[in-house]
Structure formats: C-alpha cells, structure tokens
Amino acid sequence: MKMLENRIAAEGRVLGTDILKVDAFLNHQIDPVLMQAIGKEIARLFDHDRIDKIVTVETSGIAPAVFAAAELGVPLVFAKKKAAITMTDENYMADVYSFTKKETNHIIIDKKFLSAGERILLVDDFLANGQAMNGLLAIMDAAQASVVGAAIVIEKAFQPGHEILDERGIRLESLAKIADFKDGKVIFA
Numbered sequence: 001m002k003m004l005e006n007r008i009a010a011e012g013r014v015l016g017t018d019i020l021k022v023d024a025f026l027n028h029q030i031d032p033v034l035m036q037a038i039g040k041e042i043a044r045l046f047d048h049d050r051i052d053k054i055v056t057v058e059t060s061g062i063a064p065a066v067f068a069a070a071e072l073g074v075p076l077v078f079a080k081k082k083a084a085i086t087m088t089d090e091n092y093m094a095d096v097y098s099f100t101k102k103e104t105n106h107i108i109i110d111k112k113f114l115s116a117g118e119r120i121l122l123v124d125d126f127l128a129n130g131q132a133m134n135g136l137l138a139i140m141d142a143a144q145a146s147v148v149g150a151a152i153v154i155e156k157a158f159q160p161g162h163e164i165l166d167e168r169g170i171r172l173e174s175l176a177k178i179a180d181f182k183d184g185k186v187i188f189a
C-alpha cells in the first residue's frame with residue numbers, strides 16, 4: 001500500500017537493528033485518514049471471504065481493526081491483556097511472550113464473543129515474532145472458530161512471525177512489508 005509506505009518512509013524511525021517507531025500515525029498519535037484507507041484496503045482484500053468478525057489484541061491493533069470492521073460491516077473483538085489471571089469458565093486465555101518487552105502477558109477473550117464456526121479475520125498493527133498471532137490462534141482453536149486470514153499493517157518479513165501463519169496455511173496480507181533496515185532506512189520487500 002503506497003500511501004502507507006510513504007508515511008513509513010517519511011515519519012518512521014528505525015531504532016537499533018529491528019524496531020520501527022511509527023508513533024506519529026499508528027502507535028501513539030493516530031491518523032484517522034490513513035487508518036480509514038487501511039480499513040478500506042483490508043476490506044477490499046477480504047471482500048469475498050464472508051468474514052463474520054474481526055479479532056485483534058489491544059492496544060495498537062484496535063485502530064486499524066475498527067476501520068476494517070466498519071468497512072466490512074462486522075463486529076470487532078479485541079483480546080484484553082492481563083498481567084496475571086486465573087482461567088475461568090467465561091474466558092478463553094492464551095500466553096503471549098513479548099520479545100520486545102521481555103515479559104509474558106495473558107490475553108483473554110470472553111467466550112460469549114466467539115462462536116464455533118465463525119469466520120474470523122485477524123488484524124494487527126505489527127507482525128514481528130508472531131507471538132500475538134500465536135496467542136490469538138490458540139484462542140481461535142479453543143473456540144473452534146475458523147480463521148480465514150490475517151491482515152497486518154506492517155510486517156517485518158525478516159522476523160519469523162509469518163512462518164506461524166505459513167505453517168498453518170493461513171492467508172497473510174501485509175499492507176507494508178519490510179525486508180530489512182539498512183543504515184537507519186526502511187527497505188520494503
């Protein structure tokens with residue numbers, strides 16, 4: 001998606017070897033015009049896939065996911081992050097290890113918001129190590145929901161997250177795909 005790549009090139013900052021800071025339009029300040037275009041693009045890509053519901057993880061997945069959900073005319077459910085929680089009958093829960101923050105969180109979704117056989121589109125802001133996707137997939141499995149695909153705003157293709165989806169044969173659509181960072185610059189795939 002050219003508009004997104006242009007914004008990343010203009011406003012993204014590469015930190016260290018593998019982090020892209022995009023807090024001017026995605027992770028802190030949010031640009032609703034860009035988010036709406038992202039939502040439209042995700043909806044276009046999955047227009048013929050009879051999506052019942054979009055699922056993401058709080059916090060940064062919510063902005064792109066809500067615009068995609070509005071375009072597709074479906075509800076959005078976001079998994080909530082909890083530091084520690086005891087499993088209850090009402091919730092699905094999965095562990096998510098963050099390589100960036102070096103901590104394990106639990107993500108939970110209330111069982112009443114997922115049904116067996118529902119056709120789910122997963123959405124997230126970044127695909128890096130894929131731990132968030134892994135957690136969401138575990139919850140989708142527990143709910144016996146059917147994962148139709150994953151839509152990612154920014155994929156860092158040099159990190160292993162995409163393999164988790166490849167292995168399961170889940171369709172992955174990344175609106176911006178980063179092959180590498182070189183001398184502080186973003187190299188798109």
Ligand code: G4P
Nearest residue numbers: 019020058059060098099100126127128129130131132161
């Ligand atoms: P994963 O998202 O593929 O599981 O990878 P990882 O464990 O590495 O990511 C942990 C957190 O760091 C996630 O946010 C993820 O979106 C974010 N992240 C990973 N790589 C980058 C990057 O290059 N730039 C930015 N800005 N974020 C990155 P989170 O902990 O779920 O936080 P939230 O922002 O959704 O609240």
Ligand code: NA
Nearest residue numbers: 060061125126
């Ligand atoms: Na995220």
Ligand code: NA
Nearest residue numbers: 027060125126
């Ligand atoms: Na994030």
